[in-house]
Amino acid sequence: MGNKNKFMDIYKDLARAIDGKVYRVGEPLPSENELAQKHNVSRETVRKALRRLSETGYIQKRQGKGSIVLDKTRFDFPVSGLTSFKELMDTNLSDNYTKIIRNEEMFLPAELADSMAMPHDFPVIRLTRVRYIDGEAVIIDDDYLSKKYVESIPDERAMISIYDYMENDLDLKIDFAHKQYTVEPVSKEDETLLDLHEDTHVVVVRSDVHLENTEFVEYTISRHRLDKFRFVDFARRQH
Incomplete structure (x- = not known):
């Protein structure tokens, strides 16, 4: 040549x-x-x-x-629709597992309660999980589950899928969510729990999830390492 x-x-x-x-x-x-x-x-x-x-x-x-x-392996996360980490990982062959950081009862944090016009003494289960793909920590999922519908969740079920537990064990009908996507500076917890490779920002997805009866059941804050995910959607122009 x-x-x-x-x-x-x-x-x-x-x-x-x-x-x-x-x-x-x-x-x-x-x-x-x-x-x-x-x-x-x-x-x-x-x-x-x-x-x-x-x-x-x-x-x-x-x-x-x-x-x-750089890590060229990225996973497509749908912007619309409600997809669990388990459902996402079931579509690829990557080695993955989940680590439980906390699983405890508390009141919904005041800033979240205010944003959703809910009482400050609203009881929830706070579940924090770190998601590992190919041996690296790439997502922190921080969930607040309404105790009205989820009295508790065993760690062994939380390690697999919250949605599977709610839909199949508790017979709840999850219907819709409001989502917000932002790029934010890494937090102290990000630095402690994620393998950041000197990244200074993460993608943050906030979702409040509702049941078929429109009642609130879950608030999720997911913090994603920037290089690991693509956020995708299908769009059709309205005529």
């Missing part, structure tokens, strides 16, 4: 190495000088290969850290 396309050889070589986990997520690639020497090319040729890796989502250039390997 001509020398003018040498950067593509380097690009393919590095892409194969990343796919083969020779260079792992969060790790830097060798420096431009090291790559130029290894492949016996100029630094400009290496820069073209690195630019291509960046354009195809393999790496991100970070000031003072070089070219950092």
